[in-house]
Amino acid sequence: MKEYLTRFIEVGLKLGAEYIEVRAQKLFKTMLTMKDGIIEAAKEGLENGVAIRVLVNGAWGFASVGSFDNAQLIDAVEKTCKMAKAASRKVKTPVELAEIRTFEDKVVVKPRKNPAEVSLAEKIKIASSMNKTVFDYDPRVKSCTMDYLDVTGTNYFINNEGTYIEQDKLYVWSRVLTTAKEGEVYAFAREEIGSTAGFEVFETETLEVVGERIAKRAIEQLKAKTPKGGAFPVVIGPNVVGVFVHEAFGHLAEADLTLKGSVLMDKLGKKIASEVVTVYDDGTVNGAFGSFKYDDEGIPAQKTLLIKDGQVVGLMHNRETAHRFQTSPTGNVRAEDFRYEPIIRMRNTYLAPRDYSFEELLEGVKFGYYLKSFRGGQANLNGTFQVGIQEAYEIVNGEIGAPVRNASISGNTLETLRKVEAVGKDFQLWPGRCGKGQIAFVCDGGPHIRVKEVLMGGGA
Amino acid sequence: MAELRKEEMLSLCEKAVRTAERSGASEVEAYICQILRTSVGIERGQIVKTITHVDQGLGVRATYNKAIGFAYTNLLTEKTVEEAASKAFSSAKASQPDPYWRSFTTRKCFANVQKTFDKKILELSSEELVGLATRMLQTATEKDKRVFVVDGEVEASYAAKALFNSYDVSNYDKGTFISCGLAAVAREANYVTPVCFEFDAKRTLDIDPEWVGSETARLTASALKAEPIPSKTYTVVFTQLAMQLLLSYTLVNAVKADYVQREQSALKGKIGEKVASENVSIYDDGILEGGFRTWGFDDEGVDRRKTVVIEKGVLKNFLYDNYTAGKDEVESTGNAYRGGNAPYVETPSIEATNFQFTPGNKSTDELISEIDSGLIVYFLQGAHSSNPVSGEFSVVAVPSWKIEKGEIKNAVKGAMLSGTVFDVLRNVSALANNQRQVGALVAPWISVENVKVIGK
Structure with missing residues (x-):
């Protein structure tokens, strides 16, 4: 493979590229969708393709080709160099890349249970049992949709600087959605499972545990009340802390977005959060959904400290932004597949635990909310964030009270980070998929925390 | 790369259908599509990248005793297409019957549609795309100095699809699409606006990049001086x-x-x-x-x-x-x-x-x-x-x-x-x-x- 890909590097250099990289992938996917116990279709697919990125006179050219055909790839290199040249005539500040160490490596994954070796019949059996667990929980459960995906295969990366990496890929992912209905009240709950370790993830996240968790969540919402709108103190669980850290803060600390004017633009080195807040983005957590050895620019993944005791100390960089900030790339670059250009993505993002117990966090909240599980979140560059909550409870006089449905919280990231009063000692990471024009597998999480006040969106 | 011809696409589909039928599938459907896309990207106030995208592939659904299997390939050789067809059939065999399954469609109909394809979009050169992006960007930046363009794109694309199934339903269509859009923030004193954006998109070459530039700038600037409102x-x-x-x-x-x-x-x-x-x-x-x-x-x-x-x-x-x-x-x-x-x-x-x-x-x-x-x-x-x-x-x-x-x-x-x-x-x-x-x-x-x- 190395020899084959090298020829395209040479073509690019001849055409005047100052930098060229070629990524090839040979991936195999299995997918299942089961709706209410019926398999919609058992799916298998091959994805073979090549992505080429060149830098010509300070402008990027990117081409993706769903083929390994020599003539097509040479044509793509020529065309993308030509296009980059056309764009470069308008470039005022040419793109430059940070210097890096080069690597030659072969990364082999050795799962205990390789999903490619688990038969389709067994995967279907697992889906059926999950479906049964959910429906058996309560007759008010009305639907259960389960998606399953596994990806295995190899990615190849080569650039003109001497880096060549062959890296096995392995992902196992599943999502369960369930709905419940009683009278005119509809409830909805979802949960995801994801791992880069292997099919053995279903041994810890067992069908019984996940199935019951999601069914219970949907059923509890049926009797839940809608929240009052307004500002309230909240205790936030690891699942929601994760999405808050990811959406409200993490995206702003992706250096491409920071440069686009995120509120962190002039905050590097400054205190932006209460001093109990420490945040990492870590690509090295063993088996976690956001972990990998090398990123898609050939940089080793690492554990990156973003906020230390309330102070912003780092951002997530690719080689372009690292050059702009005169620092080193952090191994955060990924492309969903050969169809996409590599961009800065989070890996496993979390708030570091401290010393409070859950009970201590609840103590002293006269009336507030406990936000346990999220439904979705989104942030704006100016730091306005929104997180939709699928599972929440009232807190009354320091005790967990009645369930609450369809809550959402909003606010300004920096103001909210300053209002973090106390951080728990527990810790959990949750797998998820993050969209930034393309999908990346990530984890996020943290401990339970207490925030002095957040804006709660009211119910209907 | 050149566009796949209608005959090529339909014949690959038919090949897949016949292969799975021969394996023993009850009924088969093959869908093929090709997507060609070229875009020019704007980042942080300047045109900085171009993207070309060539992708095609074929997906086969096969049924066996009312169980449905599916397989796809993005390489379109006789061998890969046949493999996908066989895999679709073996997936169906490994799967479970769906009691509600009726059949693939037997309707042999095609709706007449207008203004969905424009050869001019397909023929746009990289210089012309850069030109459209430049006009859009310039209009925005000249309109208001407080406005900073964070992102933008001009994208031209072509897609063709074809489908063939065991009931001889045989369809082909192609279409084009062009879009341009900008996202911007405005800064004044210490306040940064949320990201505002505007776009124009058409199936024919009839977009107005100046309008997008000017409207994005107007919206963004007017998002300054934001105030809270009472509940x-x-x-x-x-x-x-x-x-x-x-x-x-x-x-x-x-x-x-x-x-x-x-x-x-x-x-x-x-x-x-x-x-x-x-x-x-x-x-x-x-x-x-x-x-x-x-x-x-x-x-x-x-x-x-x-x-x-x-x-x-x-x-x-x-x-x-x-x-x-x-x-x-x-x-x-x-x-x-x-x-x-x-x-x-x-x-x-x-x-x-x-x-x-x-x-x-x-x-x-x-x-x-x-x-x-x-x-x-x-x-x-x-x-x-x-x-x-x-x-x-x-x-x-x-x-x-x-x-x-x-x-x-x-x-x-x-x-x-x-x-x-x-x-x-x-x-x-x-x-x-x-x-x-x-x-x-x-x-x-x-x-x-x-x-x-x-x-x-």
Whole structure:
């Protein structure tokens, strides 16, 4: 493979590229969708393709080709160099890349249970049992949709600087959605499972545990009340802390977005959060959904400290932004597949635990909310964030009270980070998929925390 | 790379179908598509990249004893196509029967569609695309110095699809699409606005990059000096983008037959009932002239058509694919859809095509002039976290502007909207005449009474 890909590097250099990289992938996917116990279709697919990125006179050219055909790839290199040249005539500040160490490596994954070796019949059996667990929980459960995906295969990366990496890929992912209905009240709950370790993830996240968790969540919402709108103190669980850290803060600390004017633009080195807040983005957590050895620019993944005791100390960089900030790339670059250009993505993002117990966090909240599980979140560059909550409870006089449905919280990231009063000692990471024009597998999480006040969106 | 010819595409499909049939499949369907895309990207105020994308692939569905298997390949050689066909069949054999399975479509029909292909888009040179991007960017930056363009793109694309199944249903269609868009923030003193954006998109080469540049700059600059508003109910004008976000995760799902059949829709059993204000009529028009989602046939080969969803507030029809239509013993409405960046890797599911509100006859000025105290909303943050079953939402309205005594005033800071989509539909009081397509939605500005707003 190395020899084959090298020829395209040479073509690019001849055409005047100052930098060229070629990524090839040979991936195999299995997918299942089961709706209410019926398999919609058992799916298998091959994805073979090549992505080429060149830098010509300070402008990027990117081409993706769903083929390994020599003539097509040479044509793509020529065309993308030509296009980059056309764009470069308008470039005022040419793109430059940070210097890096080069690597030659072969990364082999050795799962205990390789999903490619688990038969389709067994995967279907697992889906059926999950479906049964959910429906058996309560007759008010009305639907259960389960998606399953596994990806295995190899990615190849080569650039003109001497880096060549062959890296096995392995992902196992599943999502369960369930709905419940009683009278005119509809409830909805979802949960995801994801791992880069292997099919053995279903041994810890067992069908019984996940199935019951999601069914219970949907059923509890049926009797839940809608929240009052307004500002309230909240205790936030690891699942929601994760999405808050990811959406409200993490995206702003992706250096491409920071440069686009995120509120962190002039905050590097400054205190932006209460001093109990420490945040990492870590690509090295063993088996976690956001972990990998090398990123898609050939940089080793690492554990990156973003906020230390309330102070912003780092951002997530690719080689372009690292050059702009005169620092080193952090191994955060990924492309969903050969169809996409590599961009800065989070890996496993979390708030570091401290010393409070859950009970201590609840103590002293006269009336507030406990936000346990999220439904979705989104942030704006100016730091306005929104997180939709699928599972929440009232807190009354320091005790967990009645369930609450369809809550959402909003606010300004920096103001909210300053209002973090106390951080728990527990810790959990949750797998998820993050969209930034393309999908990346990530984890996020943290401990339970207490925030002095957040804006709660009211119910209907 | 050159476009695949109709004959090539159909013959690969037929090859796949015959291969799986020979293996013993009860029935087979093959879908092939090719996507060619070229774009010029703007980042942080300058044109900085170009992207070309060539992708094609073939997906095969095979059934065996009512169990369905699917396999795809993105390499199109005789060998890979045959392998995909065999794999689809073996997946079907390994899977379990679906008691509701009827068959692939047997309808041999094709809808005539207009203004969905323009050779000029396909022939645009990289210089011409850079030229369009330059005009858009320059207009924006020259209009207001406080405005900073963070992102932008001009993209030209071509797609062709073909489908063949065991019942000799054989369809082919091709289309083009061009779009340009900008996202910007404005800074003044210490305040940074939320990201504001605008775009123009067409199936034919008829976009206006200067308008996009100028409108993005105008919107962004007017988002400066934002103030909080008090919590209460307001009349809210949803622009097309905001309405599209609100409906995609709620109403659009509620009218899909699979959501209805699986008790995931609050509209189940409500055909013939009034579910919206009398001002509301919605059609799903798969053959809309120049519509973003207009094609001659849907992604399982059924001819596209126009379906009335809500007429004068009364729910009339749900949207069907062939499978859900079989369950209800009706005809498919031609709404089977393979989405994503590479449709051939997907099996079909139900999706709206061009989801069109019948516009009103008021100008936007007239619509605004009738509002004493309200809000105009351009984007909703967090719409995807709505409850897809009940239609309940709780979202942030950014950017949005206050309306006072019939005029749009200062921008609003951090207001949240909450309610259910069905209350929104019941409270539609007026529609303007500025119809425009955003995603699936084709609509004008829509004015809604009594929306709960949580401010400060």
